Amino acid sequence: MCLQLNDSCLPDSSRCPSESTCIIQADKRARCVALPGLGGDCVATNYRCALSYSCIDGVCAPEYYLGLGEHCYTNITHQCVDSLQCIPLQTFVKGELGICQNERYPNCSNANQCRYNETCSNNISSGSSTSDLSQGICVPFTNDGDDCKSSDTCFPSSACYNNKCIQKFSLDLGGNCAPSAQLCDVSKNLTCINGTCQSRSLAQKCSAFSDCQTLPEDPKGLMMCMCDDTYNVGSGVCLTHVNIYQEDKYNYINYFQCLQKNKCHHIKNIVPESCAYKCGNPLLQATNYQCATKLLSRNNSTSNGSPSSTIHLLGNYHIAILIIFIGSLIL
Structure with missing residues (x-):
């Protein structure tokens, strides 16, 4: 049956509740424990975090959550989705304010390098990564009822x-x-x-x-x-x-x-x-x-x-x- 928090579990096969994982405790018994959230220590949970946060240097933090044209801080790494760069705009107390950019737009290698209402014409799925931006171009999505090939x-x-x-x-x-x-x-x-x-x-x-x-x-x-x-x-x-x-x-x-x-x-x-x-x-x-x-x-x-x-x-x-x-x- 589906397990609940603090239930005994098997690390390699049991399915704990959402936002939890099976971890061997100090008493050598494995139990379902809640995943840490923003700022939490994720080393003890095998580098896993809740709410899709990433474990960066042992701490849960947001990663790859900003898209093309969104503001970022150049002193904080991995804010822009992979394949975009945080380009400086001006300096603030918190750090240098920037914007997530594809410096070769509208050329692209995946949809992450395009605007919210566009996709990459080379048909590479969003999230794939390549340094070659010459193989595609950002184009608007095709509306329902219109012609398509993919x-x-x-x-x-x-x-x-x-x-x-x-x-x-x-x-x-x-x-x-x-x-x-x-x-x-x-x-x-x-x-x-x-x-x-x-x-x-x-x-x-x-x-x-x-x-x-x-x-x-x-x-x-x-x-x-x-x-x-x-x-x-x-x-x-x-x-x-x-x-x-x-x-x-x-x-x-x-x-x-x-x-x-x-x-x-x-x-x-x-x-x-x-x-x-x-x-x-x-x-x-x-x-x-x-x-x-x-x-x-x-x-x-x-x-x-x-x-x-x-x-x-x-x-x-x-x-x-x-x-x-x-x-x-x-x-």
Whole structure:
């Protein structure tokens, strides 16, 4: 069953609650302990922090949370998302005020080097890094209904389908979801099975994560083996890391509208100091965990699992994680 804080655990296999981890204590027993927040000591938690903070020199601090054009301080490292530079503007008591810039804009190698309403035309996913800025150029996202060649050019809440950008999770029963496992309408309890939108109850059975890593509708390996509440190995089904059940489907859409409305730039980590934080994070309560099968029920809206790697179903916006999560849910 899902564990609670201070419960005994196994460091290599147990899943502690969100924002906690399994640590061996002074009495030689392992327990679920809360992750430290901003300014906290993260050495004792194996260099892990809460709220997507990074462990820098043993202390939890924000990292890579400012995008193109946002103000930064040149005396504080790693504020700008990787591949941007904090360029000085003027000197203040706190340090030298700067601005996060791509000095070769509009040339780019990934979406982080572009404005909030743009993507990098070379189709490199947000968060990837290369020193060569000659291979792409920042261009506006393609609107739904307009022509596309790749989902990377559509808004993060959309995908390229039959050469047109359409909203994710919008196909009905029987729809062709081969281009993207995120096309089926989850509000109707549909999932992509063998390239077709079918009832989630027909999802492939599994006994280990490896059983779900070679499915044709999941070429990026984003599915995992979801087991029941008793953590009974062998009783699972293959589902995507993100389970946007009916209520959360619209929270997800509203989230991206909020990012655009507030002109939140592409970043890597969603921390309280970032623009994107004000829009919330619908994925934190839409995540499938091996011990939380109840998420299959649309009547359950919480999860006690802890993310396995930041999810990037936040499209080209945030690799963080959920950076934990799906190295990239961009399809």
